[in-house]
Amino acid sequence: MPGWHKQTKKLVDTGKLSIAGIVQEQHPDRAALYMEWQKMDWPVLADPYNDLGISAVPITLLIDEHGIIRYRNPRPNDLQEFLAAEYPNKAKTQSINLLPKKIPALEKILTAEPKNGSAHFRLGVAYRMRFDSDKRAPNDFSKAMAHWEQALALNPNQYIWRRRIQQYGPRLDKPYSFYDWVNRARVDITKRGGKPHPLVAEPSGAEFAVPSRSNRENNTSAQKHPDPEGKVSRDTKALVTHRTVIVTSTNKRKPAVRVHLTLQPAPNTTWNNDAGNISFHLAPDSGLEIQDLKIPKLPQEESSSETRVIEFELHPKAGEKFPESFNASAFYYVCTKTDHTCQFLAQDIEITLKK
Numbered sequence: 283m284p285g286w287h288k289q290t291k292k293l294v295d296t297g298k299l300s301i302a303g304i305v306q307e308q309h310p311d312r313a314a315l316y317m318e319w320q321k322m323d324w325p326v327l328a329d330p331y332n333d334l335g336i337s338a339v340p341i342t343l344l345i346d347e348h349g350i351i352r353y354r355n356p357r358p359n360d361l362q363e364f365l366a367a368e369y370p371n372k373a374k375t376q377s378i379n380l381l382p383k384k385i386p387a388l389e390k391i392l393t394a395e396p397k398n399g400s401a402h403f404r405l406g407v408a409y410r411m412r413f414d415s416d417k418r419a420p421n422d423f424s425k426a427m428a429h430w431e432q433a434l435a436l437n438p439n440q441y442i443w444r445r446r447i448q449q450y451g452p453r454l455d456k457p458y459s460f461y462d463w464v465n466r467a468r469v470d471i472t473k474r475g476g477k478p479h480p481l482v483a484e485p486s487g488a489e490f491a492v493p494s495r496s497n498r499e500n501n502t503s504a505q506k507h508p509d510p511e512g513k514v515s516r517d518t519k520a521l522v523t524h525r526t527v528i529v530t531s532t533n534k535r536k537p538a539v540r541v542h543l544t545l546q547p548a549p550n551t552t553w554n555n556d557a558g559n560i561s562f563h564l565a566p567d568s569g570l571e572i573q574d575l576k577i578p579k580l581p582q583e584e585s586s587s588e589t590r591v592i593e594f595e596l597h598p599k600a601g602e603k604f605p606e607s608f609n610a611s612a613f614y615y616v617c618t619k620t621d622h623t624c625q626f627l628a629q630d631i632e633i634t635l636k637k
Contacts, residue, residue, distance in 0.1 A: 289358070294324075298365060304329050306339060306442050308410060308449070312461065315479040319467035330411070331384075331404045338441040384408045399436035403443050406430040414483040423542065424527045434532060444532050450486065452538035452595045453494035453574060455531040461485040462492065487576030487593040488529070488540050494574070507563045508613055514628040521551040521616050526633050537604060539635060543592040545612060550619045552585040557615035557624065562592050565609040569602040585617060596635075606636040 293299035303326040305313040310328035317326055344353035344361065346369040353360050388405040391398060406429035413422035427450070434443045449460050464485055468478040508514070527542040545560065547553060553560075559580050564572055576593040592612070598604055610631050617624040 290361070293365070302327055304334065304343075306330070306332060306334075306336070306445075308407060308446060309414070309481070309483060311479060311481050312464070312485075315464065315467055315481065318476065318479050319463070319471055330407050332400070332442050335400070336442065337437075337439060385412070397436055399433045399440070399443075402429040402433035402436065403440075403446070406433065406446070420525055424525070427527055427529055431530065447529060447532055450488045450527075450540060450542070451529040452488075452531050452536075452540045453491050454536040454538045454595075454597075455533050456491065456493040459490060459492040461489045464490075486542070486591065487574070488542070491574055507566070508561060509611065509628055510566070514613065514626065517616075517627040517629045521548050521618065521627065522546065522612075522614060522629060523548065524612065524629065524631055526631070528633070528635060537598060539596050539604075541592075541594055541596060541633065543594075543612070543631070543633075545590045545592065545614070547587045547616065552587045552617050552619065553581075553590075554585060554615035554617045554624045555580045555582075556584050557626070560590060560592070560612060560614040562594065562612050563610060565611070568608040568610070569599055569605060570608055571597045571599055573597060604635055607632055607634040609633075 290299055290301065294301055301324045303322075303324060305326055305328055307313050307328055308330050310326075310330065313326055313328065316322075342353075342355055343351050344356050344364045346352050346364075346367075348369060348371040350369065352364055352367075352369065356364070385405065385408045388401050388408060391401045392405065395401065406426040409422045409426035409429065412418055413426065427447070430443060430447050434440060434447060437443070445457075448455050448457065464481075471478045523546050525544045525546075527544075529540040529542070531538045543562065559577060561577065562572075562575065564570055573595045574593070578590045578592070581588070596604075596608075610633060612629045612631060613626070614629075615624065615626050
């Protein structure tokens with residue numbers, strides 16, 4: 283792409299050509315932050331639903347003044363022919379809806395065409411968009427992953443769909459860290475007196491994580507279990523509820539899963555930050571190793587009631603296979619607003635890996 287920008291700069295400066303980028307991004311605001319960081323001054327359009335129907339990037343398109351694509355991945359000589367041609371106006375208007383209200387329409391399509399991979403992918407996009415909004419439903423993220431996985435199973439060669447799963451998936455499956463540049467971008471923009479473009483949803487641990495080439499790297503399974511005999515009181519009153527989303531590696535030769543565990547205090551419950559942070563531990567007989575465990579940082583306030591997400595990766599121990607499910611426990615300090623009682627509690631969690 284830099285070659286095309288260099289070749290066409292004079293044409294852009296003289297007004298003979300306009301340049302715009304298109305990103306296949308779930309979060310267009312992150313692309314805006316990157317553009318600000320790199321001082322890119324051309325407009326960028328977002329195509330999170332992959333309405334272009336492409337299966338790989340990058341591509342170059344030459345579009346006439348009527349909005350019709352005339353060349354796809356043109357050769358250098360094609361550009362001169364494109365600029366010299368006069369094209370008739372035969373454009374058809376198409377509305378691209380980026381809002382999650384596409385959910386009912388896409389569900390209707392899949393009822394009639396359950397093997398429509400594009401509809402599965404786009405429905406996953408819509409569910410994840412709603413998850414990142416203030417209108418989220420509890421299972422939006424897990425539904426997004428389920429539809430993305432169905433889409434890729436229907437078309438394993440679809441690069442765009444595979445990357446969307448890898449964005450939230452295990453490090454063994456990652457081609458690169460998807461958003462390791464975000465913090466550096468914010469620092470650089472602020473240093474030069476700018477205001478970094480705000481993000482709707484901060485990147486998660488999986489999105490920051492760098493690739494790992496060994497399933498023995500950063501093994502955190504050896505951390506001391508705080509309650510090996512099960513004596514800590516269990517959270518029988520559901521003061522904290524949990525949801526899990528499992529992201530399976532798209533590379534079947536590298537068995538691994540990324541687990542996103544969401545913990546939500548009940549309306550009458552707060553985290554007791556002064557007492558300590560939450561922790562997470564596998565049952566000793568799980569046959570699994572936990573790696574890249576990400577625990578959210580404690581807020582500065584003495585108490586808070588925010589949603590907390592724990593992320594980690596799982597790999598089978600040597601000679602073991604992935605079980606259908608495994609048991610683990612989360613430990614946390616909480617207080618109830620009604621009687622101001624503070625407790626250290628455990629919550630036993632069964633996580634299903636095989637569908």
